[in-house]
Amino acid sequence: MNVSKRTLAIAGSGLSAIFTALTIKSQLDTNIVIFDKARGLGGRLATRRAENGKFDHGAQYFDISTLLDVPEIQILLDEKIISSNNNSDKFFSPGGMTNIAKFLLKGFDVKKEHKLLSISEIGGEYSLNFENAQSIICDDIILSCPMPQTIEILRNSKIEYDDSEMDSLTKLEYDPCIVIMVKSKNKISEYNKELGNMFTDQDISWVGDNTLKKVSVEENFYTVQCSPEFSFKHFDLEYDKTNDLLEKELTSIFGKGYEILSNHKWRYSIPKNYYSNSESLVIKNNNFIGLCGDIFTNGKFDGAVRSGISIADKYIKNEF
Numbered sequence: 001m002n003v004s005k006r007t008l009a010i011a012g013s014g015l016s017a018i019f020t021a022l023t024i025k026s027q028l029d030t031n032i033v034i035f036d037k038a039r040g041l042g043g044r045l046a047t048r049r050a051e052n053g054k055f056d057h058g059a060q061y062f063d064i065s066t067l068l069d070v071p072e073i074q075i076l077l078d079e080k081i082i083s084s085n086n087n088s089d090k091f092f093s094p095g096g097m098t099n100i101a102k103f104l105l106k107g108f109d110v111k112k113e114h115k116l117l118s119i120s121e122i123g124g125e126y127s128l129n130f131e132n133a134q135s136i137i138c139d140d141i142i143l144s145c146p147m148p149q150t151i152e153i154l155r156n157s158k159i160e161y162d163d164s165e166m167d168s169l170t171k172l173e174y175d176p177c178i179v180i181m182v183k184s185k186n187k188i189s190e191y192n193k194e195l196g197n198m199f200t201d202q203d204i205s206w207v208g209d210n211t212l213k214k215v216s217v218e219e220n221f222y223t224v225q226c227s228p229e230f231s232f233k234h235f236d237l238e239y240d241k242t243n244d245l246l247e248k249e250l251t252s253i254f255g256k257g258y259e260i261l262s263n264h265k266w267r268y269s270i271p272k273n274y275y276s277n278s279e280s281l282v283i284k285n286n287n288f289i290g291l292c293g294d295i296f297t298n299g300k301f302d303g304a305v306r307s308g309i310s311i312a313d314k315y316i317k318n319e320f
């Protein structure tokens, strides 16, 4: 069968999905459709506007030392979509991390607010069934969602695939992370080391300055991450109650003059453990079903990119 005629659907618009799509597009004339359950692009690359400023509330900065041979990383550098301060090895996107996804996904067919519920196999093709009652017909599919979400989709699907790795995949877990977006009256320069400051043994585990990363033109916009323990214990609480619990720690950091402009909860933020056999996984060759995401590597930006490229390479080499 001519691979160039195939339609590949990619679940997710995060980094691993983006680099899957870019790598396949650079080598095959496949019809690629990307979809995401979210309203925005980029998955855990996430930026939110509040008042006149902006917050990165997902990934903060990243290491590109292992990615310098990836052409699109060079383009991001050349186009100044990513940069670092004072030759530091900590890269970020001035204007916000979602800019990376928006830039790289230009020209792709991306369907937002498409939550995949299940896949059915009909006459040698897949029908993807979405929560919004839409459907997509495709030949192949690559799932880049956090692993529990990928497993839920597979379990709800009427398809045959190699499930020999299911036991190990089911054991993969992520820490949750509650994020608070704070506008402070005071400039907290002591928390500007390395673009942010880590705390240990506290409910707050990290505070980062969005002005320092040029994400926010409005000054004193801080992103506050809660510790995995606090986030797990209070994940289902309403934001007002979480914010009350953190008042003492927030006051000790920002003084009395702070205002919480927004909150976000990541159920799956950073993996607690990893799939160690390979940087991605093929569970069906024909019609292809592949899995990728940061849990196949190191739970970080660079690892998500590598996992996306890994599943793309397997797709390109697959004998259909």
Ligand SMILES: Cc1cc2nc3c(=O)[nH]c(=O)nc-3n(C[C@H](O)[C@H](O)[C@H](O)COP(=O)(O)OP(=O)(O)OC[C@H]3O[C@@H](n4cnc5c(N)ncnc54)[C@H](O)[C@@H]3O)c2cc1C
Pocket: 011, 012, 013, 014, 015, 016, 017, 035, 036, 037, 038, 042, 043, 044, 045, 057, 058, 059, 060, 061, 062, 063, 114, 115, 116, 117, 144, 145, 146, 149, 153, 177, 179, 225, 266, 268, 269, 270, 292, 293, 294, 295, 299, 300, 301, 302, 304
């Ligand atoms: C708070 C926080 C801080 C972080 N800090 C850093 C950092 O400083 N440095 C660093 O390197 N990394 C950091 N990370 C990790 C980094 O963000 C991730 O490693 C990387 O973005 C993961 O990319 P991914 O493509 O694997 O997954 P994701 O970005 O999670 O993409 C998966 C996509 O799948 C979509 N999806 C899920 N289910 C469905 C469905 N049923 N149907 C359709 N779409 C679906 C999701 O909406 C999402 O867009 C941080 C993450 C968080 C949350």
